[in-house]
Amino acid sequence: MSLGDEGSSSKGTEKPFTALIVDDNFLMRKMHESILKSIGITTQIAHNGKEAVDIFRCGANFDIVFMDMEMPIMNGIEATKELRAMGVVCKIVGVTSCENTDEKEAFKQAGLDILHEKPLTLAKVNSILEQPQN
Incomplete structure (x- = not known):
């Protein structure tokens, strides 16, 4: 799922690489959005998990x-x-500042592909994009 060749073709027919950022913290949303946009990823925002689920229920899809x-x-x-119960198969990256090991394990078990500590950095995002989906 590398961004690699996801840039626009000479004919402009390729679909842009898309990401949904789900976070209730304004500064984290803006920071993560800025990083993703800087490498050409089209973003959409959800302020909580319910908004994210509703966005998918309305037919949206993300990479x-x-x-x-x-x-x-x-x-x-x-x-x-x-x-995951709805059949969403795209890569889901957990992002947290929580230090509780049991809670982080529960998050992974919910269906994450990867779990990272907040905040994301350009290096972390590039690493995530280079990893194959589980």
């Missing part, structure tokens, strides 16, 4: 989802489980 763990209304664990 990758960056999911915060701790959010109001519906947390990342619940949202990831719901997305």
Whole structure:
């Protein structure tokens, strides 16, 4: 799932690489959005897990989802489980500042492909994009 050759072709027919950023923290959303846009990824924002699930229910699809763990209304664990139950197969990357090992393990078990500590950096994002999907 490398961005690699995802750039526009001379005919402009290739679909842009897309990401959904799910986080209740404004600064984290803006930071992650800025990093992704800097490498040519088209982004959409959800403020909590319920918004993310609703976006997919409305028919949206993404190449990758960056999911915060701790959010109001519906947390990342619940949202990831719901997305996987709905048949969402894109890469879901958990992003958290939580230090509780049991909670992080529950997040992974919900259906994540990868779990990273906040904040994401350009190096982390590039590493994530280079990793094959589970």
